[in-house]
Amino acid sequence: MEKVVEQVVEWLQNQVKEAGVDGLVVGVSGGIDSAVVANLIKRACPENSLGVIMPLNSDPKGMEHASKVIEACGIKGMTVDLAETHEVMFNQIKNQLKDEYNELNGKLADANLRARLRMSTLYTIATNYNYLVVGTDNAAEWYTGYFTKYGDGGVDILPLVDFTKGEVRELAKQLGVPQEVIDKQPSADLWEGQTDESEMGITYDKIDAFLKGESIPDADKEIIERMHKNSAHKRNPLAQFTRSN
Numbered sequence: 688m689e690k691v692v693e694q695v696v697e698w699l700q701n702q703v704k705e706a707g708v709d710g711l712v713v714g715v716s717g718g719i720d721s722a723v724v725a726n727l728i729k730r731a732c733p734e735n736s737l738g739v740i741m742p743l744n745s746d747p748k749g750m751e752h753a754s755k756v757i758e759a760c761g762i763k764g765m766t767v768d769l770a771e772t773h774e775v776m777f778n779q780i781k782n783q784l785k786d787e788y789n790e791l792n793g794k795l796a797d798a799n800l801r802a803r804l805r806m807s808t809l810y811t812i813a814t815n816y817n818y819l820v821v822g823t824d825n826a827a828e829w830y831t832g833y834f835t836k837y838g839d840g841g842v843d844i845l846p847l848v849d850f851t852k853g854e855v856r857e858l859a860k861q862l863g864v865p866q867e868v869i870d871k872q873p874s875a876d877l878w879e880g881q882t883d884e885s886e887m888g889i890t891y892d893k894i895d896a897f898l899k900g901e902s903i904p905d906a907d908k909e910i911i912e913r914m915h916k917n918s919a920h921k922r923n924p925l926a927q928f929t930r931s932n
């Protein structure tokens with residue numbers, strides 16, 4: 688695992704060099720994926736790496752975990768609370784929609800706006816420091832499209848995209864991520880009580896097994912293949928939709 692860590696760190700350093708930037712920034716949620724990325728960017732750019740905590744009426748325990756992650760890896764930290772910004776923006780949009788506001792679609796739109804406000808915050812900070820925005824999507828999230836287009840999917844580089852969720856857990860152990868962060872249920876934290884596996888209707892273990900070419904029940908395979916097909920537009924945004932293609 689240490690060898691794998693070294694390879695990813697070297698890759699990150701090359702990305703910084705090739706882009707001609709000065710460092711790297713990531714949003715730190717208190718979840719395992721961003722904890723791993725925070726550790727990796729600290730190793731890649733010890734003096735020029737930043738973790739941003741962006742609470743948005745978030746679970747306080749998660750924010751506590753985010754602070755612990757930043758402390759444990761020694762990365763520079765910053766907090767930008769987005770609750771007020773989100774409330775103002777969502778209410779203004781809702782007021783304009785008036786009686787055409789759709790409660791059901793509105794819940795998802797609200798959740799995705801949260802992810803997109805975080806993306807905007809990270810780019811504002813990245814531009815200030817001349818850093819790249821580092822994404823946290825792993826292979827399971829990327830394949831299924833379980834991320835918000837131009838939200839947490841709106842990033843410059845994706846160091847974990849080749850690693851299954853299980854492999855991310857191995858990396859987390861190797862990097863000394865706090866055990867409580869490793870052990871908790873993955874959650875996008877976009878609404879109260881949300882967990883990735885309950886929303887997707889499938890476990891990460893099953894998605895990982897599928898990605899490794901192992902056999903899984905047909906019903907699970909169908910879920911994964913449906914998610915993959917429906918999210919093709921997210922993995923290659925614009926390339927297939929420009930008129931020149």
Ligand SMILES: Nc1ncnc2c1ncn2[C@@H]1O[C@H](COP(=O)(O)OP(=O)(O)OC[C@H]2O[C@@H]([n+]3cccc(C(=O)O)c3)[C@H](O)[C@@H]2O)[C@@H](O)[C@H]1O
Pocket residue numbers: 795798799802828832833834835836838839874875876877883886920921
């Ligand atoms: N065929 C197509 N061609 C081109 N564009 C297409 C399209 N179909 C939809 N679209 C566009 O894409 C939009 C839908 O995509 P998107 O906005 O991403 O929204 P959507 O995929 O509906 O929702 C995002 C999902 O990712 C989850 N998520 C988000 C953030 C973080 C995490 C996490 O794990 O932490 C998880 C979230 O809980 C939710 O299940 C549509 O509103 C439309 O604008």
Ligand SMILES: Nc1ncnc2c1ncn2[C@@H]1O[C@H](COP(=O)(O)OP(=O)(O)OP(=O)(O)O)[C@@H](O)[C@H]1O
Pocket residue numbers: 713714715716717718719720721722739740741742743745805823839872873874875876883
């Ligand atoms: N409150 C937050 N503060 C800062 N960044 C956040 C916050 N919530 C989400 N993010 C960013 O969005 C990314 C996507 O969230 P996601 O839940 O997939 O990853 P995670 O929380 O790191 O791990 P897990 O999937 O195990 O919960 C996070 O990794 C992080 O970069």
Ligand SMILES: [Mg+2]
Pocket residue numbers: 716717718719873874875876
């Ligand atoms: Mg999370």
